[in-house]
Amino acid sequence: MDDIPPILLVPDPRLRKKARTVTAADVDQVRALAPRMLAAMYAAPGIGLAAPQVGHGLRLVVMDLAREGEPRQPMVLVNPEIVAASRETAIREEGCLSLPGQYADVERPMRVKARWETLDGARREIEAEGLLAVCLQHEVDHLNGVLFTDHLSPLKRNMLLRRLAKDLKGKCRA
Numbered sequence: 001m002d003d004i005p006p007i008l009l010v011p012d013p014r015l016r017k018k019a020r021t022v023t024a025a026d027v028d029q030v031r032a033l034a035p036r037m038l039a040a041m042y043a044a045p046g047i048g049l050a051a052p053q054v055g056h057g058l059r060l061v062v063m064d065l066a067r068e069g070e071p072r073q074p075m076v077l078v079n080p081e082i083v084a085a086s087r088e089t090a091i092r093e094e095g096c097l098s099l100p101g102q103y104a105d106v107e108r109p110m111r112v113k114a115r116w117e118t119l120d121g122a123r124r125e126i127e128a129e130g131l132l133a134v135c136l137q138h139e140v141d142h143l144n145g146v147l148f149t150d151h152l153s154p155l156k157r158n159m160l161l162r163r164l165a166k167d168l169k170g171k172c173r174a
C-alpha cells in the first residue's frame with residue numbers, strides 16, 4: 001500500500017494540539033482516514049494510533065490489541081472519552097509510535113469507563129482494565145495533546161527525550 005500516512009514524531013507541534021470533535025460533516029473524511037490509520041499502525045507495528053499522530057486534528061483513534069498470531073481485531077473509536085477512572089492505579093511500561101524505541105513505566109488509573117462512537121454512529125461504552133485500559137487512556141491523551149512522557153518525572157522525561165533525539169539524529173525518516 002502506497003497510501004500509508006507517515007507517523008509524526010516528537011517534537012512535532014501537531015502532536016501537542018487538542019483535536020476537535022468529529023461531526024456528521026466529517027463522516028466521509030473519517031471513513032477514508034480510519035483504514036489508512038490502521039494500515040500505518042500495523043506497518044509500524046503498533047497497537048494504537050490517534051489521528052493527530054498522522055497530522056489530522058480529529059478525535060479519532062484506531063486500536064488492535066490482538067496478540068501476535070491471533071486474527072486481527074481492528075477497533076475504530078470516534079470521539080472516545082474516559083468518563084470514569086478508578087482511584088486505584090497501576091504501573092505498566094508504555095511506548096509510543098511518535099517516540100520510536102522509547103519505553104518507560106507509566107502510572108495511571110487501573111480501571112476506566114470509556115465511551116465512543118463507531119463509524120456507523122452507534123454508541124459504545126465499556127469498562128476496561130489491563131492493557132485495554134492503558135491503551136484507551138494513552139490514545140485519548142493524544143487527542144488532548146498529551147504524551148506518555150508527560151506522566152513521567154521531569155528527570156525521567158528529559159532522559160528519555162535526550163535518548164530519542166540521539167537515536168533520531170542522522171537517521172533519515174522521510
Ligand code: ZN
Pocket residue numbers: 095096097098138142
Ligand atoms: Zn502514543
